[in-house]
């Protein structure tokens with residue numbers, strides 16, 4: 001988030017959309033920054049968790065829905081486990097993702113598809129099988145040829161494998177996904 005951003009209004013409408021029952025504890029945030037200091041994606045994101053929480057209270061919907069932050073969050077739960085007020089940032093991110101997914105711009109749509117393919121791959125293989133994930137992503141976005149020149153280097157450096165990963169946690173990971181889907185359906 002830019003340090004030069006100016007607060008022009010305080011607007012509770014976004015808070016009411018993302019947290020109508022007050023389960024996320026956003027209003028209790030002390031802005032202490034413990035969440036952001038421990039965030040596993042802090043070097044990749046454009047909005048840190050403590051900034052995101054405050055932006056919701058300020059009604060900055062457009063800025064949040066067009067941010068990288070809601071898609072780079074790894075849902076690792078580190079922020080909530082470090083938070084003295086138990087502010088549930090990962091659940092906030094889920095709700096912002098849902099909002100962004102229902103009104104996608106072209107760029108957001110690509111990010112949404114990437115996220116969708118990554119989660120499918122994790123569910124199927126227990127961790128991401130990058131080659132298949134990128135194949136499906138490229139087919140769905142019809143962006144078949146960009147970045148193809150990087151493929152041999154990634155193979156050579158072991159960043160991508162021709163074969164699916166083998167992990168003993170495969171069934172456990174799939175059951176986590178099933179549990180999440182069941183919980184969402186029950187809401």
Ligand code: SF4
Pocket residue numbers: 028029030031032033034035036049050053079082083084085086087
């Ligand atoms: S750790 Fe909790 S209270 Fe502190 S800034 Fe983050 S969300 Fe707010």
Ligand code: SF4
Pocket residue numbers: 035038039040041042049072073074075076077078079080089090093
């Ligand atoms: S759940 Fe998301 S916001 Fe929270 S620490 Fe992990 S990556 Fe950062």
